[in-house]
Amino acid sequence: KAGVTQTPRYLIKTRGQQVTLSCSPISGHRSVSWYQQTPGQGLQFLFEYFSETQRNKGNFPGRFSGRQFSNSRSEMNVSTLELGDSALYLCASSGQGAGTEAFFGQGTRLTVV
Amino acid sequence: SQKIEQNSEALNIQEGKTATLTCNYTNYSPAYLQWYRQDPGRGPVFLLLIRENEKEKRKERLKVTFDTTLKQSLFHITASQPADSATYLCALDERTGFQKLVFGTGTRLLVSP
Numbered sequence: 001k002a003g004v005t006q007t008p009r010y011l012i013k014t015r016g017q018q019v020t021l022s023c024s025p026i027s028g029h030r031s032v033s034w035y036q037q038t039p040g041q042g043l044q045f046l047f048e049y050f051s052e053t054q055r056n057k058g059n060f061p062g063r064f065s066g067r068q069f070s071n072s073r074s075e076m077n078v079s080t081l082e083l084g085d086s087a088l089y090l091c092a093s094s095g096q097g098a099g100t101e102a103f104f105g106q107g108t109r110l111t112v113v
Numbered sequence: 114s115q116k117i118e119q120n121s122e123a124l125n126i127q128e129g130k131t132a133t134l135t136c137n138y139t140n141y142s143p144a145y146l147q148w149y150r151q152d153p154g155r156g157p158v159f160l161l162l163i164r165e166n167e168k169e170k171r172k173e174r175l176k177v178t179f180d181t182t183l184k185q186s187l188f189h190i191t192a193s194q195p196a197d198s199a200t201y202l203c204a205l206d207e208r209t210g211f212q213k214l215v216f217g218t219g220t221r222l223l224v225s226p
Contacts, residue, residue, distance in 0.1 A: 004156075031212045043157075043202065043216035056211040090156050094212050099145050099164075102214060104156030 002027065004093050004105035012111045018079040021108045025072050025093030032074040033102065034066060037088040046089075049074055081112045115140040117217040119203060125223045132193050134220045136186040136203035143205040146179050146186050147214065151200045160201075161188075193224045 005024040013019050025032050033048040045058040049068035066076040072093075078085055088109050092102035116139045126132050136146070144165050149157035163170045163179045163186070170177050176189040190197055200221045204214040 033212050033214075035214075035216075042218045043204075043214075045213050045215065048212050050211070056209065056213050058213075092156075092212070092214075099162075099206060100212070101147065101159040101162055102157075102212060103159065104149075106154075107156050109154075 004091060004103050006089075006091050006105035006108050008108060009106060010109045010111075012113060013081050015081055015083060015112055017081050018077065019081060019110060020075055020077045021089055021091075021110075023074045023076075023091030023093075023105060025074070025091075026103055029093035029095050029103070030072055031094045031096065032068055032072060033092050033094075034074070034076050035090045035092065036060075037090060037107070038086075043090070046076065078110075083112050086110060086112045115215075117141070117203065117205060117215060119201075119217040120220040121218070123221040123223060125225065126193055128194060128224055128226050130193055132190040132197070132222055132224070134188040134201050134203075134222065136188070136217055138184050138205060138217075141184075141205050141207060141215070143181075143207055145206040146177075147204045147206060148175075148177055148186075148188050149202045149204060149216075151202060151219065157202055190222075193222075195224050195226050198222055198224050 031050045034046040037043045047057045068074045088107045090107045092104045094100045118137045147162045148160045151157040178187045200219045202219045203217045
C-alpha cells in the first residue's frame with residue numbers, strides 16, 4: 001500500500017510570499033495532521049483534519065491554514081512568509097485519529113530567504 | 114508549564130548492548146504514548162504504542178514501559194546494531210479524540226560497531 005506522499009520535497013521562497021504544500025494520505029485514512037519541525041522547537045502540531053473538517057489547531061498564527069478535500073488529500077498554506085517559517089513540514093495520516101499510529105510523509109523542506 | 118523531556122545528550126553505545134532512552138513529562142495526562150524513529154531528512158516512523166493502563170509492551174528487540182505515576186516512559190533496544198542509529202522521539206497522545214501528538218525533543222542514538 002502506498003505511503004503518505006508530500007509535494008514538493010523542497011521549496012525556496014522569498015519573505016512576504018505565500019506557499020501551498022500538498023499531502024496525499026494512505027488510501028482509506030481520513031485523518032490528516034500537519035507538523036512543523038525546526039532544530040530549536042522540534043516537532044510541533046499545526047492542525048488536524050478529519051473528513052474535511054478541522055478538528056484541532058495548534059498554537060500558530062493565522063497565517064498558517066489548511067484544508068482537506070473529499071478524497072482526504074490535504075493542503076496547507078502559509079501566507080506572508082517570514083524567515084522563521086523555514087522548517088521541515090510533515091504530514092501524517094491515520095485511520096481513526098487518536099490512539100492510533102501516525103504514518104508520516106517524507107516532508108517538505110521550506111526555506112525562506 | 115507542560116514539558117516533555119528526553120535525554121538531552123546523544124547516547125553512544127556499543128553494538129550488542131542495550132540502549133535505554135527516557136521520556137519524562139510534566140502537566141500532561143496522556144491516554145497513549147508512542148515512540149518513533151527518525152532518520153536525517155526523513156519523516157518519523159512509528160515503532161510502538163502503549164496505553165495508559167499498560168505497563169509494558171514488546172516488539173522484537175524493542176521494549177517500552179509506561180509509568181503514569183512517575184510520568185515516565187522508558188524505551189529499550191536490546192542487542193543494538195549500528196543500523197539502530199537514529200533519533201528516537203516519544204510522543205504523547207492526550208484524551209482529545211483527535212490525532213494530535215505532542216513530541217519530545219528526541220534522543221540521538223549512535224551505535225558503534
